[in-house]
Structure formats: structure tokens, C-alpha cells
Amino acid sequence: MTDSANVSAFLRPIDAGGSGEWGGKFPYNDIISLLDVNRPFNLAESTSQDLTFGELLDLPGLENIRNLKLGYGKSAGSAELREEVGAANGISPDWVLTTQGTALGLFLLAIEVCRPGDETVLATPCFPPSRDCLLGAGVTVHEAKLSFESGYRVDLDAIGALLTPKTKLVSIASPQNPSGVQMSRGEAKELLALLDEQAPNAYLFIDETYREATYGDAAPLESFAGLDPRIVTGASVSKALGAPGLRTGWLTVADRDLRDRLTVAKMNIVISGSVLDETLAAALLRNREGVLAARRSLLADGLEELAAWCSSEKDRIEWVEPDAGALCCLRLRATSFDDAAVARFWNSLPQHDLQLAPGSWFGESDHAFRLGFGYLPPARLGPALKALSSAMDTASK
Structure with a gap:
């Protein structure tokens, strides 16, 4: 997602000819931006931390x-x-x-x-x-x-x-x-x-x-x-x-x-x-x-930290706790965020160095978003969640 993109649209009507309509056989989805944009507080990614080539080469065999x-x-x-x-x-x-x-x-x-x-x-x-x-x-x-x-x-x-x-x-x-x-x-x-x-x-x-x-x-x-x-x-x-x-x-x-x-x-x-x-x-x-054991430990710690943050923000956020994976769904409470506040929330993310995966990518509403809690190094997850609170503060003004 480019910093100026409007995430409310599931399909972005663009083409090379400038006609305003997407002409591809495959529908356009702005999730493709995850391959190009990586802000410091990237909570949009759904993977565990990336292995390095060196770590792979060190494996037996x-x-x-x-x-x-x-x-x-x-x-x-x-x-x-x-x-x-x-x-x-x-x-x-x-x-x-x-x-x-x-x-x-x-x-x-x-x-x-x-x-x-x-x-x-x-x-x-x-x-x-x-x-x-x-x-x-x-x-x-x-x-x-x-x-x-x-x-x-x-x-x-x-x-x-x-x-x-x-x-x-x-x-x-x-x-x-x-x-x-x-x-x-x-x-x-x-x-x-x-x-x-x-x-x-x-x-x-x-x-x-x-x-x-x-x-x-x-x-x-x-x-x-x-x-x-x-x-x-x-x-x-x-x-x-x-x-x-x-x-x-x-x-x-x-x-x-x-x-x-x-x-x-x-x-x-x-x-x-x-x-x-x-x-x-x-x-x-x-x-x-061996690879999974280390990652499962990090995911457990990340999920625990996220759960504590969700509890502290329960008046503004609701979430579905995941069964597995480095990801989950959260939603801005309608009682705290009307449509205008939701739009302000998404527009404010770049100024907080924050990246999220909007629900519209997946067929959900703009109130919802996917949050990845396994991609960032552990020391940066807390600051990223703090930045998310700040983005909600900005949207509420």
C-alpha cells in the first residue's frame, strides 16, 4: 500500500492506459504492496521472522x-x-x-x-x-x-x-x-x-x-x-x-x-x-x-504481549484470538470509530511509521485489519503496538 493509497477500495481501478479501469484477468488487490513497502513498524506481514540464507546453509545435510x-x-x-x-x-x-x-x-x-x-x-x-x-x-x-x-x-x-x-x-x-x-x-x-x-x-x-x-x-x-x-x-x-x-x-x-x-x-x-x-x-x-521450536517460543511471547495490549485497549479494539499462525484479526469498535474516524486512522499510519493489512484486502470491512505479531523482532513489537495506540489517538481527534 502506498502511503497515499485509499485502503477503502478492495479493487483499485487503474491501468497502464489511464482509462481508470483495471483490465487484468486477475483482480487487482493492494496486498501486492507488501512486496514493496516495509515501514519500521510493520504489523502487516503474516510470517514469522525471515530465515537468512546463512541459517539455512548451517542446517545439517x-x-x-x-x-x-x-x-x-x-x-x-x-x-x-x-x-x-x-x-x-x-x-x-x-x-x-x-x-x-x-x-x-x-x-x-x-x-x-x-x-x-x-x-x-x-x-x-x-x-x-x-x-x-x-x-x-x-x-x-x-x-x-x-x-x-x-x-x-x-x-x-x-x-x-x-x-x-x-x-x-x-x-x-x-x-x-x-x-x-x-x-x-x-x-x-x-x-x-x-x-x-x-x-x-x-x-x-x-x-x-x-x-x-x-x-x-x-x-x-x-x-x-x-x-x-x-x-x-x-x-x-x-x-x-x-x-x-x-x-x-x-x-x-x-x-x-x-x-x-x-x-x-x-x-x-x-x-x-x-x-x-x-x-x-x-x-x-x-x-x-528445531527451527519451529524457536519460532513457536517467539510467537507465544508475541501473542502474550498482543493479548495484554488488546486488554488495555478493550474500549477501542476487539479481536479474535488465533488458534495458530503469526497473525490475527482486530477491529476498531464502532462505538469509538465512525466511518470518518476509520478513514483518519488509515491515513495516519505513515506518520506513525506503521503498517497494517486492512480488512478490505481480505473481503472484510475497513474497521477490521490483520495484525502480524511474529514478523518484527521482539524488541520492536511493543513500540509498534504503542504506535498503533497513537494512530487511534490521532483518528479520534
């Missing part, structure tokens, strides 16, 4: 990486990485297809399982590419809107109301982005039962990117990968493990026919993954417990 030949990779992904993904998810490595991030995996799934006239159901609010890659694939998308008031818990009635025999794909994240709220195994089974009744030819995609980003000693929920053959899961090394720059993710696909079709689709779009990135990602997964 990479001593001979200088001898790695930089040829084409395997179409399904490196055997080493698929072994590690399989072990991490309790499934056969044969089920694993590597992708350049989870979003590409969902795009491949959409263009392969959906044909003209088919439909998808998407639980929102969501990470914008999770919606926009479906639209870019030419798929009809029906949104099952989850609410702040219900803590963003899965609304099976809302999803069920949108299912039809034309539904070929249902997409949900667990933990969700932007809220960090998880779906239970029981809810997933109920959702599969709805598919049996109303959309028997549909697959259920579950984005598990944040699954292992738990707090302190809390164990992550078991992956949904082995629960049912209709479930396709996606994840990556980007969030919990702090290596988004590797651009390495994967799908787990039990259905062999679908897996073969997705592999051909991947080959036609990107040919293969980077052998260097996949080698580094495999080493990261092989050593993930």
Missing part, C-alpha cells in the same frame, strides 16, 4: 550443496522434498506434488478440476490470491462469508447453502488467513458429508500453510491430508518456517488420476520447481522441529 547440478527438476518435485513432506503429513510421498507456493497449487487445482459452467465455494475472509487465482482461472466463485462476531468459525450452513451439483471445488484455509482460526477434524468430516449430499463430484481444498505455527509447547493439529481421498491439502515453507523467498510449496493429492493431471498442468505452466529451492526446502523440513 547441506554440506555438499556446492556440487548440486542446476538442471531441470522432476515434474512432481524432488524425491527428497516429497519424502520430507510425506513424513511431516503422515502420508505416502507418492501423494505429494511440489509447487511454487500454495497459491500456485490452488490455481493448478482450479484449472484442472473445473470446466466452463462449474462452480467453487470459498470461505472468506481469505488471503486475496486464494480468491483471485480462482477468478483468474475463469471459475465462478461463491463466497461463504465467516463473521467476526462468530470468531470466524467455520459456518457449515453458509457453505452448505452454496453447494450444488455444479460445485467442483470447495476451498478453505485452516488456520485461516487473516484470522488464524482453525477448522476441527469433526467440522471437516461434517463438511465432507455435505459434499456427499449436495456436491458429490467436488474436492475439498484445505490450505494448511500456518498449521505448524503454534505457540510455545502446543502441538499442531494433525494434517487433514490423510483424512479422506477427496481432500487436497496445500502448504509451504513460507509461513511457519520463515522461508517465503524459497517459493516452495506442495499439494497432497490422494487421487492418483487427479495427481497425474496436476503434474501435467504444472509441467505446462512452470515445467518444474527450482532444484536449488527444493533442496534447501527439503533440508529445512528435515530439521523443522
Whole structure:
């Protein structure tokens, strides 16, 4: 988001020709600004702190990486990485297809399982590419809107109301982005039962990117990968493990026919993954417990500090406490902030060196925003939250 941007618009109507209309096949979303803007108090990012290349090279198993030949990779992904993904998810490595991030995996799934006239159901609010890659694939998308008031818990009635025999794909994240709220195994089974009744030819995609980003000693929920053959899961090394720059993710696909079709689709779009990135990602997964332990400790401390701040600001702020992930949803209370005050709040962020992810990016209102509490070094989280209080002071004047 540029400092002068008006965050109230979900789609920014611009194009190179200056006609005032966005002409791209993929909808424009200002979340793309996170790749270009990084203010000192960046509470917009949803990742843990970034690993360095040196930290990766220090992991066991990479001593001979200088001898790695930089040829084409395997179409399904490196055997080493698929072994590690399989072990991490309790499934056969044969089920694993590597992708350049989870979003590409969902795009491949959409263009392969959906044909003209088919439909998808998407639980929102969501990470914008999770919606926009479906639209870019030419798929009809029906949104099952989850609410702040219900803590963003899965609304099976809302999803069920949108299912039809034309539904070929249902997409949900667990933990969700932007809220960090998880779906239970029981809810997933109920959702599969709805598919049996109303959309028997549909697959259920579950984005598990944040699954292992738990707090302190809390164990992550078991992956949904082995629960049912209709479930396709996606994840990556980007969030919990702090290596988004590797651009390495994967799908787990039990259905062999679908897996073969997705592999051909991947080959036609990107040919293969980077052998260097996949080698580094495999080493990261092989050593993930040590990497995750340190990060989980930092996330637990960050969440505790955030919870204390939310309590101190309870007259102006409400929040949904996350189940996992380095992120959560907060909302400016309507009793303290009218629409004009909300606009002043967003316009004041640059002067406080502050960066937040507005709810409008994800399909929420401008009163809401995603806050990341794992990206900043611990010593800067407190000052960033203090700056957030100051921004609310400015908006209230």
C-alpha cells in the first residue's frame, strides 16, 4: 500500500492506459504492496521472522550443496522434498506434488478440476490470491462469508447453502488467513458429508500453510491430508518456517488420476520447481522441529504481549484470538470509530511509521485489519503496538 493509497477500495481501478479501469484477468488487490513497502513498524506481514540464507546453509545435510547440478527438476518435485513432506503429513510421498507456493497449487487445482459452467465455494475472509487465482482461472466463485462476531468459525450452513451439483471445488484455509482460526477434524468430516449430499463430484481444498505455527509447547493439529481421498491439502515453507523467498510449496493429492493431471498442468505452466529451492526446502523440513521450536517460543511471547495490549485497549479494539499462525484479526469498535474516524486512522499510519493489512484486502470491512505479531523482532513489537495506540489517538481527534 502506498502511503497515499485509499485502503477503502478492495479493487483499485487503474491501468497502464489511464482509462481508470483495471483490465487484468486477475483482480487487482493492494496486498501486492507488501512486496514493496516495509515501514519500521510493520504489523502487516503474516510470517514469522525471515530465515537468512546463512541459517539455512548451517542446517545439517547441506554440506555438499556446492556440487548440486542446476538442471531441470522432476515434474512432481524432488524425491527428497516429497519424502520430507510425506513424513511431516503422515502420508505416502507418492501423494505429494511440489509447487511454487500454495497459491500456485490452488490455481493448478482450479484449472484442472473445473470446466466452463462449474462452480467453487470459498470461505472468506481469505488471503486475496486464494480468491483471485480462482477468478483468474475463469471459475465462478461463491463466497461463504465467516463473521467476526462468530470468531470466524467455520459456518457449515453458509457453505452448505452454496453447494450444488455444479460445485467442483470447495476451498478453505485452516488456520485461516487473516484470522488464524482453525477448522476441527469433526467440522471437516461434517463438511465432507455435505459434499456427499449436495456436491458429490467436488474436492475439498484445505490450505494448511500456518498449521505448524503454534505457540510455545502446543502441538499442531494433525494434517487433514490423510483424512479422506477427496481432500487436497496445500502448504509451504513460507509461513511457519520463515522461508517465503524459497517459493516452495506442495499439494497432497490422494487421487492418483487427479495427481497425474496436476503434474501435467504444472509441467505446462512452470515445467518444474527450482532444484536449488527444493533442496534447501527439503533440508529445512528435515530439521523443522528445531527451527519451529524457536519460532513457536517467539510467537507465544508475541501473542502474550498482543493479548495484554488488546486488554488495555478493550474500549477501542476487539479481536479474535488465533488458534495458530503469526497473525490475527482486530477491529476498531464502532462505538469509538465512525466511518470518518476509520478513514483518519488509515491515513495516519505513515506518520506513525506503521503498517497494517486492512480488512478490505481480505473481503472484510475497513474497521477490521490483520495484525502480524511474529514478523518484527521482539524488541520492536511493543513500540509498534504503542504506535498503533497513537494512530487511534490521532483518528479520534
